[in-house]
Amino acid sequence: MSTPPELEAVIGLEVHVQLATTTKMFCGCPLSFGDPPNVHTCPVCLALPGALPVLNAEAVHYGVMVGLALGCDITERSIFARKQYFYPDNPKAYQISQYETPLCTGGRLGDVRIHRVHLEEDAAKLLHIGHSGRIHGADASIVDFNRGGTPLIEIVSEPDLRSAAQAREWLQLLRSTLRSLGVSDVNMEEGSLRADANVSVRPAGSDALGTKTELKNMNSFRFLERGIEAELRRQRELIATGAVVVQEPMHFDPQSGTLTPLRSKEEAQDYRYFPEPDLPPLEVTEAMIERARADLPELPADRQRRYEETFGLAADTARVLAFREGLGPWFEEALAAGDDLDPQLLANWTTGDLARVLAGAEPADSKVKPHALSALVGMVARKEVAPSAAKTVLERLAAEGGEPAAIVEAEGLRAMGDGDELEGLVEAAIDANPDAAEKIRAGKQQAIGAIVGHVMRETKGRADGGEVSRIARQKLGV
């Protein structure tokens, strides 16, 4: 019996992003989150008889910015369409979206090609009263139209992702890109970023696409990854047992880790799309594109490239600086404040120890000022402060602010020379740790930690750990 071919994952994402415009997509109601229900409504977003949509120019501007940032072709004349279905969160019983002619086509982000980006409106929010928590079996369902009509862009990737982890990473990349554009809060918990995943498997090396399922509404990066993993597992098991994958939308329950079909195939929706007669075609002029281009910040991918090319940074360090919100500009300010500083050394401190003491806070809000880290790293480079003592200084900076030189002086953290003083301290440490000394002589290199640790304690980290280790080995004759 031959081994069945390995099944490779083929994943594409459909990402809905609420745009952070001032007003809704087709009316003048303000956007909101967490306000009392149904206070931000009007004849248009309640779909009262006779109301008509008027397109939000700011949403178009944001949409064009996203298109440009993703390297898409911007459609000169795109068309809005009605996507028809009955549901209480959809008051017109059609969603105004784009279908055959979206605002943007093509493009790429990282290793993944973009299929299209289009504009549409969000649905209202349904709350189901009763223990079922779903519309079936609810005692009552109530609708909050505050969210209804919020501008959305839908970004559809090509099926270029090959693992659940890659899908998660790419979505994070997309999120930082969108965040740097300032077009959305991109907050998955609040639903301003929502992802559906199209998942299929195929024999590795094949070009054909397998039957896909659609994992709906993943509301965290972790659930996205876990959901895709569970679905891939389910599909591989189906195929292994000779069954077939049925094309259908699936719901992933992150609590139980289980997948359930959202509706059966018999109920497959026909949305009866047709061009929205209430809105003329959306003409995007050259001037609009120029205006959007002028509003584009440097994008994370471009920033990473610049860090690699201009500062000679290693790719992974450059990537962290470029993609972590606010870290890049902070780093650049620190670099500019220093004299002849090694960019890679400063970058290592920024992405390592600084990021650690920030613990998720915005770099700009930290008490550690860029010039302070720059000065500290300069002292480390000149061996005026040992790396371990420098970490202590950084923690003090993070807690209280101030200047590293002053902290070094006040705390007596200046690096020790490699002269007699250090030799004496090492000797004392060996005497105080005879067991460790014996082990080192016997060839147990790791035991040297006890000696180095002793010296570090005695010197409050002012000693250079590498130097201590060298002297200790010399003394012990290994």
Add this chain to the structure above:
Amino acid sequence: MSGPIDLTAAQAAEAIRSGGLDAAELFEAYRKRAAADDLNAFTWVAGEAPSQAANSDAPLAGVPFAAKDLFCTEGVPSQAGSRILEDYRPPYSATAVRKLQQAGGALLGKTNQDEFAMGSSTENSGYGPTLNPWDTTRVPGGSSGGSAAAVAAGLVPWAIGTDTGGSIRQPAALCGIVGLKPTYGAVSRYGMIAFASSLDQAGPLTRDVTDAALLLRHMVGQDPCDSTSLPFPEPIEPPTADRLDGIRLGVPSELSGEGIAPGVRECFERTVNLAEDLGASVDETTLPHAPHGLAAYYLIAPAEASANLARYDGVRYGLRVDGDADLMAMYTKTRAQGFGSEVKRRIMLGTYALSEGYYDAYYGRAQKVRTKIAQDFREAFERFDFVVTPTSPTVAFTLGEKLDDPWAMYLNDYCTVPVPLAGLPAISIPNGLSEGLPVGFQIVGPAFSEPRLLDAAYAVEQAIGFDGSEARA
């Protein structure tokens, strides 16, 4: 023959401005007539004159007007002739209504119509049929039949209606009054309860052409709330032409021969001859795709309607029929009970036309026909200033006569339907009687040619000297 009721709206406005007539008295005189309406032309009549005293200096000087039921009017029932919106009172007014009120118009009442403007006889109203004041055994036409009957019967000086396939012009013709469908986009559709969005257009129904010009003047204009509205390129002045010298009229063979009742054709030919006497040159032209207008219309309009009417789902307003905790049952029961049979027919037709696998063959193809019809008109307007046809192939028919034969009913719109498909303006003026019932003459012009269209219609109107006072008796 000397009461204020005998004044046209323009004459009444002038009389109020010059101090010879009191706006409140005029309103009350009409209000009494409208309240005693035995034609079922109104679905709602104001209990009293509008609270704010009419500004007699305003262009419309407090002269009352009626609006078809489907115009949203703040706090006033706006039901589009449908039981699904019974006693629905919107929180806002349609732009067209608001503009007329700002110009000094006073809302006297709301008029009956075919449900959601679907029909040519006003028999499809959820609130009973309207009768034709010329002969109460006959229909007034539709869908703006309530507006047409009310104006013809002198229950209101003038009214506004909407035209999708002929819904202003055909009832105007059948009731012996003037009806004008403006260029698509000239009048805002905001607050008009939609039937077919790419075709619907509001316009005046009036006793004469001068009134039509005055009312239209205060309806047109770009509206930030309607993205398909356009600025009207010039002010609409009262028409003055008494001759048609240099005007070239095209008579499309497709819309003036077969299918037109002999009496209607006779009136048409007489009017064409009259136009020649007034200095117009008349020649035959062709609109080769116009005969396909009805087929295209009955795909496009129902397709759009099937989406536009989907919002009547019982969730937020209007009728709701309980579905025993089942959402789908609530939807289906509400819509089954709330909509009449013609509306259901068109929702089914439109849903089918848009369905996956049928879209190209039906909706897509109908749109191509629509483009061809617009092209036909463009070519005709290279040779002619206007195209003229009978408005309706027949005079008013009897109640119930065509109710069981949708296609016979649809044929009423044969001459009017190609015009909105091309987005063009057209006016219908009364041009005589046949079997004692009014006949309409339709003049179609290029987009935004309303000022010239009104001038030409005025010249013909003066020469015909049609007397509609019989219906007001």
